[in-house]
Amino acid sequence: MLDYSFKLDFQVRDYECDMQGIVNNSVYQNYLEHTRHEFLKTIGIDFAEVTRRKIHLVVIRSELDYKYPLRSGDSFWVGLNLQQVSRIRFAFLQDLYRYPDNRLILNARIIGTAMNEKGRPKLPPEIEKALGRRSKNTNIV
Amino acid sequence: MLDYSFKLDFQVRDYECDMQGIVNNSVYQNYLEHTRHEFLKTIGIDFAEVTRRKIHLVVIRSELDYKYPLRSGDSFWVGLNLQQVSRIRFAFLQDLYRYPDNRLILNARIIGTAMNEKGRPKLPPEIEKALGRRSKNTNIV
Amino acid sequence: MLDYSFKLDFQVRDYECDMQGIVNNSVYQNYLEHTRHEFLKTIGIDFAEVTRRKIHLVVIRSELDYKYPLRSGDSFWVGLNLQQVSRIRFAFLQDLYRYPDNRLILNARIIGTAMNEKGRPKLPPEIEKALGRRSKNTNIV
Amino acid sequence: MLDYSFKLDFQVRDYECDMQGIVNNSVYQNYLEHTRHEFLKTIGIDFAEVTRRKIHLVVIRSELDYKYPLRSGDSFWVGLNLQQVSRIRFAFLQDLYRYPDNRLILNARIIGTAMNEKGRPKLPPEIEKALGRRSKNTNIV
Numbered sequence: 001m002l003d004y005s006f007k008l009d010f011q012v013r014d015y016e017c018d019m020q021g022i023v024n025n026s027v028y029q030n031y032l033e034h035t036r037h038e039f040l041k042t043i044g045i046d047f048a049e050v051t052r053r054k055i056h057l058v059v060i061r062s063e064l065d066y067k068y069p070l071r072s073g074d075s076f077w078v079g080l081n082l083q084q085v086s087r088i089r090f091a092f093l094q095d096l097y098r099y100p101d102n103r104l105i106l107n108a109r110i111i112g113t114a115m116n117e118k119g120r121p122k123l124p125p126e127i128e129k130a131l132g133r134r135s136k137n138t139n140i141v
Numbered sequence: 142m143l144d145y146s147f148k149l150d151f152q153v154r155d156y157e158c159d160m161q162g163i164v165n166n167s168v169y170q171n172y173l174e175h176t177r178h179e180f181l182k183t184i185g186i187d188f189a190e191v192t193r194r195k196i197h198l199v200v201i202r203s204e205l206d207y208k209y210p211l212r213s214g215d216s217f218w219v220g221l222n223l224q225q226v227s228r229i230r231f232a233f234l235q236d237l238y239r240y241p242d243n244r245l246i247l248n249a250r251i252i253g254t255a256m257n258e259k260g261r262p263k264l265p266p267e268i269e270k271a272l273g274r275r276s277k278n279t280n281i282v
Numbered sequence: 283m284l285d286y287s288f289k290l291d292f293q294v295r296d297y298e299c300d301m302q303g304i305v306n307n308s309v310y311q312n313y314l315e316h317t318r319h320e321f322l323k324t325i326g327i328d329f330a331e332v333t334r335r336k337i338h339l340v341v342i343r344s345e346l347d348y349k350y351p352l353r354s355g356d357s358f359w360v361g362l363n364l365q366q367v368s369r370i371r372f373a374f375l376q377d378l379y380r381y382p383d384n385r386l387i388l389n390a391r392i393i394g395t396a397m398n399e400k401g402r403p404k405l406p407p408e409i410e411k412a413l414g415r416r417s418k419n420t421n422i423v
Numbered sequence: 424m425l426d427y428s429f430k431l432d433f434q435v436r437d438y439e440c441d442m443q444g445i446v447n448n449s450v451y452q453n454y455l456e457h458t459r460h461e462f463l464k465t466i467g468i469d470f471a472e473v474t475r476r477k478i479h480l481v482v483i484r485s486e487l488d489y490k491y492p493l494r495s496g497d498s499f500w501v502g503l504n505l506q507q508v509s510r511i512r513f514a515f516l517q518d519l520y521r522y523p524d525n526r527l528i529l530n531a532r533i534i535g536t537a538m539n540e541k542g543r544p545k546l547p548p549e550i551e552k553a554l555g556r557r558s559k560n561t562n563i564v
Contacts, residue, residue, distance in 0.1 A: 029449035
């Protein structure tokens with residue numbers, strides 16, 4: 001198991017289960033999004049607030065590997081790491097483990113970017129900082 | 142505020158908000174269902190397990206009064222009381238309050254019954270007991 | 283069966299079914315909302331557009347009577363009538379019937395109002411008109 | 424644009440849009456699942472019915488490339504092709520295009536398998552046939 005820079009606990013809710021008696025595939029995207037938004041708060045980004053400022057944080061690619069299903073009654077946690085992909089793209093590596101045995105349930109890699117009102121890619125400074133990058137406006141001689 | 146026999150804490154997740162920036166009406170039913178199922182566990186009923194036993198706990202009527210909207214970032218709690226409605230019907234009185242000011246968000250009354258495999262109404266003994274009723278099989282001289 | 287001023291066809295989607303193998307209670311609110319929004323278009327109201335204009339159409343009470351469950355593979359229709367409740371409140375009477383036997387699935391009464399940016403109740407003129415009311419600004423001698 | 428062996432039409436429903444005013448990422452998985460299940464019916468597989476027979480069709484990997492957002496009022500279609508990946512894995516190539524301009528909204532590749540009651544991979548014969556494979560029980564000299 002990796003070290004994660006952020007972890008969040010969850011519990012399966014019965015309305016998330018489908019006729020197979022397992023959590024429906026689409027619901028994992030909900031878990032992952034909620035984890036990302038909670039992580040973003042820890043680096044100073046409130047998703048609702050940046051949305052009102054017309055900065056659009058958007059997902060451009062999702063890769064999800066479903067390893068084992070979650071069922072009613074399961075509790076679990078999501079671990080997250082943020083990674084730089086390119087100058088304007090970043091990836092959330094997100095893995096989901098069941099409690100209490102830490103069985104791996106899902107691996108995900110969610111690639112995102114941010115766009116301003118004109119649709120131009122522009123990362124918020126908080127994400128730049130979390131990615132450990134120097135601001136492009138900083139010149140160090 | 143009433144006394145409640147069961148309380149559960151929640152936090153709004155951003156995917157639950159719609160284009161008005163508030164929690165979508167239908168999502169409250171999810172919150173209420175999850176609260177009911179967690180309450181049922183405290184009286185010995187596991188919804189998934191009784192479903193596998195072909196006992197169907199079903200909602201037959203929902204009344205929801207939306208008092209004030211929940212938004213991104215809000216946390217809240219749901220209080221629940223179970224009440225007898227008729228021999229085979231029971232009601233969950235469920236109220237939702239925002240943290241930390243306890244502002245009333247929603248009042249709900251959810252009427253349910255239980256049916257066996259043949260579609261006949263039949264309450265599980267755990268619900269009979271929680272309703273404080275004598276079992277019909279008990280004869281006291 | 284009533285006459286309805288608006289009807290909309292649907293088909294159950296499997297992700298809408300829960301572990302009981304039937305459409306989850308909360309999903310009916312989705313069906314009903316989509317029907318209302320499609321009806322509103324026929325009287326000249328685009329929900330997304332009025333939301334951008336800061337007019338908030340809100341549901342203040344929902345009453346739903348669940349008569350019979352929908353299952354995977356079912357198709358159905360929702361009938362809708364709009365009714366005046368008070369000067370600033372209106373009700374959508376919405377009934378859901380299964381195809382092809384027109385078995386009644388759900389009766390609903392959804393009470394709504396509209397608020398302007400300041401939170402003051404204010405019905406859009408299109409709804410006033412659909413309710414068959416004279417505008418309060420019209421003086422006829 | 425590719426030729427697709429199956430196409431399905433959709434319309435965005437307002438409850439599917441989030442606070443950014445666009446269809447939430449997780450909802451695309453719902454669209455894709457519904458399209459797959461409708462396609463499966465055309466090759467003789469009813470998802471609910473095989474589930475009752477304890478054959479579990481499961482998704483093991485999803486790759487989704489979000490090209491452009493859908494909004495309230497948009498209608499769109501999903502095109503699908505089924506492809507063999509390995510002896511026991513198959514892929515649904517699913518692309519989503521907006522009406523009427525056929526703007527590409529999403530590319531997806533959903534890899535699935537089927538398992539019997541014991542958790543052993545076992546493709547239903549209908550999928551084998553749709554993949555154009557000879558049954559492994561057929562010996563041609």
